[in-house]
Amino acid sequence: MLRTGDAMSAAVMTKAGAPLAEDDPDIILAVDGLETHFGRPPRVAKAVDDVTFRVRAGETVAVVGESGSGKSVASLSIMQLLARGGRIAGGSIRFRQRSGTMIALDKLSQKEMRKIRGAEIAMIFQEPMTSLNPLMTIGDQIAEMTMLHEPIGRTKALEHARQMLELVEIPAAGNRLGDYPHQLSGGMRQRVMIALALACKPRLLIADEPTTALDVTIQKQILRLLERLQAEMGMSMLFITHNLGVVAEIAHEVVVMYAGRVVEQAPMRELFRKPRHPYTLGLLHATPNPARDLAPSAGGEPAVRRRLTPIPGNVPSTTELPDGCSFAPRCPLRIDACEARKPPLVKVDPDHASRCIRHEELS
Amino acid sequence: MTMARGAMARRVLSRLGGMIVVLALLVTVVFVIVRVTPGDPAAVMLGPDATQADIDQLRAQLGLDQPMLVQYFLYLGQLLHGDLGQSIFLNQPVLSALADRAEPTFFLTIFSILIATIIGVPVGIIAAYKRGTLFDQAVVVAAMLSASIPSFWLGLLLIQWFSVQMGWFPTSGYGGPYAGFFDRIQHLVLPAVSLGIVNSALIVRFTRASMLDVLQEDYVRTARSKGMSEFRAVMRHAFKNALIPIVTVIGLTLALLISGAVVTETVFGLPGVGSLVVSAVLRRDYPVIQGALLVVAAIYVLINFLIDMLYVVIDPRVRY
Ligand SMILES: Nc1ncnc2c1ncn2[C@@H]1O[C@H](COP(=O)(O)OP(=O)(O)OP(=O)(O)O)[C@@H](O)[C@H]1O
Ligand code: SF4
Ligand SMILES: [Mg+2]
Numbered sequence: 001m002l003r004t005g006d007a008m009s010a011a012v013m014t015k016a017g018a019p020l021a022e023d024d025p026d027i028i029l030a031v032d033g034l035e036t037h038f039g040r041p042p043r044v045a046k047a048v049d050d051v052t053f054r055v056r057a058g059e060t061v062a063v064v065g066e067s068g069s070g071k072s073v074a075s076l077s078i079m080q081l082l083a084r085g086g087r088i089a090g091g092s093i094r095f096r097q098r099s100g101t102m103i104a105l106d107k108l109s110q111k112e113m114r115k116i117r118g119a120e121i122a123m124i125f126q127e128p129m130t131s132l133n134p135l136m137t138i139g140d141q142i143a144e145m146t147m148l149h150e151p152i153g154r155t156k157a158l159e160h161a162r163q164m165l166e167l168v169e170i171p172a173a174g175n176r177l178g179d180y181p182h183q184l185s186g187g188m189r190q191r192v193m194i195a196l197a198l199a200c201k202p203r204l205l206i207a208d209e210p211t212t213a214l215d216v217t218i219q220k221q222i223l224r225l226l227e228r229l230q231a232e233m234g235m236s237m238l239f240i241t242h243n244l245g246v247v248a249e250i251a252h253e254v255v256v257m258y259a260g261r262v263v264e265q266a267p268m269r270e271l272f273r274k275p276r277h278p279y280t281l282g283l284l285h286a287t288p289n290p291a292r293d294l295a296p297s298a299g300g301e302p303a304v305r306r307r308l309t310p311i312p313g314n315v316p317s318t319t320e321l322p323d324g325c326s327f328a329p330r331c332p333l334r335i336d337a338c339e340a341r342k343p344p345l346v347k348v349d350p351d352h353a354s355r356c357i358r359h360e361e362l363s
Numbered sequence: 364m365t366m367a368r369g370a371m372a373r374r375v376l377s378r379l380g381g382m383i384v385v386l387a388l389l390v391t392v393v394f395v396i397v398r399v400t401p402g403d404p405a406a407v408m409l410g411p412d413a414t415q416a417d418i419d420q421l422r423a424q425l426g427l428d429q430p431m432l433v434q435y436f437l438y439l440g441q442l443l444h445g446d447l448g449q450s451i452f453l454n455q456p457v458l459s460a461l462a463d464r465a466e467p468t469f470f471l472t473i474f475s476i477l478i479a480t481i482i483g484v485p486v487g488i489i490a491a492y493k494r495g496t497l498f499d500q501a502v503v504v505a506a507m508l509s510a511s512i513p514s515f516w517l518g519l520l521l522i523q524w525f526s527v528q529m530g531w532f533p534t535s536g537y538g539g540p541y542a543g544f545f546d547r548i549q550h551l552v553l554p555a556v557s558l559g560i561v562n563s564a565l566i567v568r569f570t571r572a573s574m575l576d577v578l579q580e581d582y583v584r585t586a587r588s589k590g591m592s593e594f595r596a597v598m599r600h601a602f603k604n605a606l607i608p609i610v611t612v613i614g615l616t617l618a619l620l621i622s623g624a625v626v627t628e629t630v631f632g633l634p635g636v637g638s639l640v641v642s643a644v645l646r647r648d649y650p651v652i653q654g655a656l657l658v659v660a661a662i663y664v665l666i667n668f669l670i671d672m673l674y675v676v677i678d679p680r681v682r683y
Contacts, residue, residue: 081587084494110593117590130581135603135678145589180679196589 025100028203028236029055029078033091036070036077038318045318047073047086049260049326052345052353055204055253060230060237062247062268064283065257068315071240074257075206078238079123080105080113095121098203119149122197126209128189132181138165138192139177145199164195168225187218191225198229205230206238211246223250244283248272256280259315259326262345266352276354276362279327282311325356333358374675382668389660394438397653398431447654452646457654461636468628468635470551471558472620478559479566479620480613486563487570487609491578492597502567510564514623515630518557522631525553535632554631558623562616569612573605580604606677614670618663 036048048070055061063071076082078093093105097120105113125131133141142164143157152160158177165173168191181189190210197205207226211219227250230237239250247254247268254271256264256279264277275281313330322328324339331338337357345355348363356362405421406413422428426437441448447457455463490502525531577583578601586600587593628637636655643651675681 079588081584114590114592117588119590123588125581125585127581131585133582133586133600133604134680136600144591148589148591182680193585196585 025096026056027054028057028096029238030094030102031074031078031091032094034074034077034088034093035090036073036082036086037089038083038086043319046260046321047318048077049318049321050342050345051091051257051260051262053255053262053265055236055238057203057236058230058234059252060227060239060250061253061255062251063238063240063255063257064242064244064247066242066315068318069257070260070318071242071257072208073260075123075208075238075240078105078206079117079121080108080110081117081123095204115149118145118197118202119200120202121204121206122200122202123206123208124190124193124197124210126212128186128193128210128213131193132189132196134181137178137180138184139179142192142196142199145196149200160199161195164199165192167198167229168192168195170195186214187222190214190218190222194222194225194229198233198235201233202235204236204238206240208240209242210239212241212243219246226250256283259321260318261326261355262353263327263355264353265345266349270349270352274352274363276348276352276359277327277356278331278333278358278362279311281362282330286311327356333361371675374681375672378668378671382664385664386661389664390439390442390657391435393653393656393660394435397649398434442657447657448650450643450648450651452643452648453651457650460639460651461654461658464634464636464639466635467547467551467633468621468624468637470548471554471624471627471633471635472617474551474555475558475562475620476613476617478555479563479616482559483563483566484570484609487567488574488597488602490567491571491574494575499571502571506564506567509561510568512561513626514558514561515626517561518554518627518630521553521557550631550633554627554633558620558627562620562623565616566609566612570605570609573608574601577601577605603677607674610670610673610677614666618666621659621662 031054032052034048034051035046038045038047051070051074053061053063063074065071073082073086076086077088078095082088088106091106094102095105095116096102097116105116108116132138136144139158139161142161143154146152146157146160147154162173162177165176170176170188170191176184181192184192193210205226210226211222214222223246226237226239229235237250239246241247251268254264254266254268255262256271256277258279264271264275264280266274266276271280272284275284311330316322316326316329322339324341325331325334325343328334328338333356335358343355343357345353346359348354348359354362405418405425405427409417409421419428426434429437445458447461449455450457450460453460486502490499493499522535578597580601582604583596583601586596591599624635624637625640626637627633628635629641632638636659640652640655642648643655
């Protein structure tokens with residue numbers, strides 16, 4: 001019933017050997033077996049335990065997972081902006097620079113990393129209300145970004161800031177340059193954050209739940225805006241969210257995280273139609289439209305799917321991860337072999353990976 | 364912008380109005396305190412051997428024989444003319460007595476607050492930035508200790524080391540009436556250092572606490588994500604936001620320093636306002652005590668007003 005052997009031999013995306021086309025010039029971010037830990041032994045929190053994924057040029061990759069699954073820590077690891085006490089304990093993060101060369105971000109000095117931050121990889125955050133400096137005008141905050149990376153003066157930088165504000169559809173942009181953040185609404189501030197992040201035309205934008213704190217109608221507008229800018233500027237986007245509805249709207253590719261590990265990665269439609277991990281399946285069923293509309297019809301569904309809604313139990317604590325599959329305590333398909341050792345992330349299809357030893361039964 | 368300017372003008376006017384009310388209250392309180400102090404000031408001033416005739420004459424001279432309300436308005440009238448009364452022992456108006464002694468106190472206070480700020484703010488910033496390290500812990504302990512050191516004791520220690528043993532600085536005084544500016548300043552070094560060090564403790568603690576708060580703000584992370592240096596992120600984005608509590612505590616320290624001048628000037632034999640007040644108290648020179656009290660209190664109020672105006676400069680949110 002279980003074909004562990006096959007699964008093992010198909011383990012192409014694990015840390016050990018990754019015969020994935022590394023010189024594929026399309027790949028601009030390659031994260032492999034990333035481990036990010038907080039604290040000192042014996043109380044080490046493995047916030048990110050084994051994260052592997054790829055981002056291609058001009059593509060939006062959504063990272064989904066419950067609260068605490070390590071999405072923010074993973075993205076801050078890429079930026080090398082971990083909070084105090086956090087460190088990259090293993091794995092690699094490689095990024096293709098504008099020049100075309102692939103560099104290991106985790107090996108860069110802070111000084112070298114500063115040239116990447118803002119210029120090649122920019123980030124926007126969940127909280128638009130607190131992410132802007134309350135004592136600086138929005139014009140100066142955007143201009144500062146350009147002046148940090150390009151040899152231009154303040155007047156030119158402010159003019160560029162005005163153009164950026166127009167780009168993110170802020171009305172009367174010229175009059176808003178002198179505004180302070182507290183004079184703007186949450187949605188407007190998030191637009192300013194986007195203008196700021198895109199000021200140097202980064203190749204990769206990391207958006208950590210950029211719409212979660214906003215009203216539903218504003219959320220939609222911001223999503224539209226990001227989608228339009230991503231396409232126009234041809235940049236890649238790593239879009240972090242716990243909302244599968246948002247994923248369906250914006251993502252080309254989806255990475256599902258659970259308890260610090262990537263448990264599944266697939267193109268968006270494929271993931272919604274043919275999830276190959278019980279956790280993804282549970283997420284899809286815990287989410288209303290449009291996820292269910294995209295899922296296979298009721299007739300063809302295995303009985304297990306019904307029992308997964310909603311997923312009972314809680315995410316394990318990052319300091320007490322189980323030895324084997326971290327989803328085992330909540331998984332209706334769990335067998336003893338699941339807990340023996342950590343399941344590898346295996347290719348179940350050419351562009352579809354799953355970290356479940358029983359993925360075949362889900363196909 | 365015009366709306367902001369209107370709000371700004373309203374704020375300045377209301378603070379100025381508040382300042383005048385506080386000053387009027389102060390004048391009244393000082394007036395009342397002096398009147399309700401037990402004993403007839405005239406009798407106290409003249410000593411136990413004075414005859415009733417002498418006392419009555421002095422009472423009339425000081426206007427103490429007038430009804431209370433009349434005295435109050437006479438006193439107010441004098442103040443409005445900048446007249447703080449006449450010193451009984453110095454044979455000169457209180458205002459000019461204070462002015463004569465103002466220089467050492469002024470420079471002592473300014474140097475002390477500069478030293479306290481130059482030590483306190485950077486040490487507080489670095490301690491917060493290096494939170495939890497040995498440096499930070501040492502700073503926390505040192506700030507606690509130095510806050511409990513009386514500044515006169517530190518002053519005596521410094522005199523012992525640097526004046527008596529090393530001979531680098533004068534032990535006491537202000538160089539006499541003909542001393543040049545540099546000579547006078549040299550006399551202020553040790554007192555200013557001892558006051559500055561002791562008073563930096565509070566500034567260190569406030570700076571550290573305020574920076575700890577601000578360093579974990581989202582906008583500091585945003586600043587870092589823009590690719591700027593740590594120094595720029597910490598100073599331009601964090602420190603600026605930590606300024607309001609820091610400015611407040613510096614103002615408070617300045618006010619404390621002025622009242623602390625009494626002790627320090629005595630220890631270092633500086634002929635400033637502090638030692639003038641001490642001798643006035645010893646000699647029961649009421650007009651001088653009263654005048655010094657008023658001037659110091661007025662300076663307090665002025666400092667408060669200036670700090671409030673600084674808030675407006677620092678934080679745009681206060682402007683609207
Ligand atoms: N500064 C920190 N110190 C210690 N542990 C941390 C720190 N930051 C995050 N963690 C831990 O790392 C784990 C993952 O956190 P993370 O913020 O990445 O989750 P998330 O997936 O972004 O969740 P959310 O959807 O709530 O944003 C959590 O268990 C958290 O406790
Ligand atoms: S490995 Fe086992 S426990 Fe883990 S998800 Fe698959 S079936 Fe469930
Ligand atoms: Mg998060």
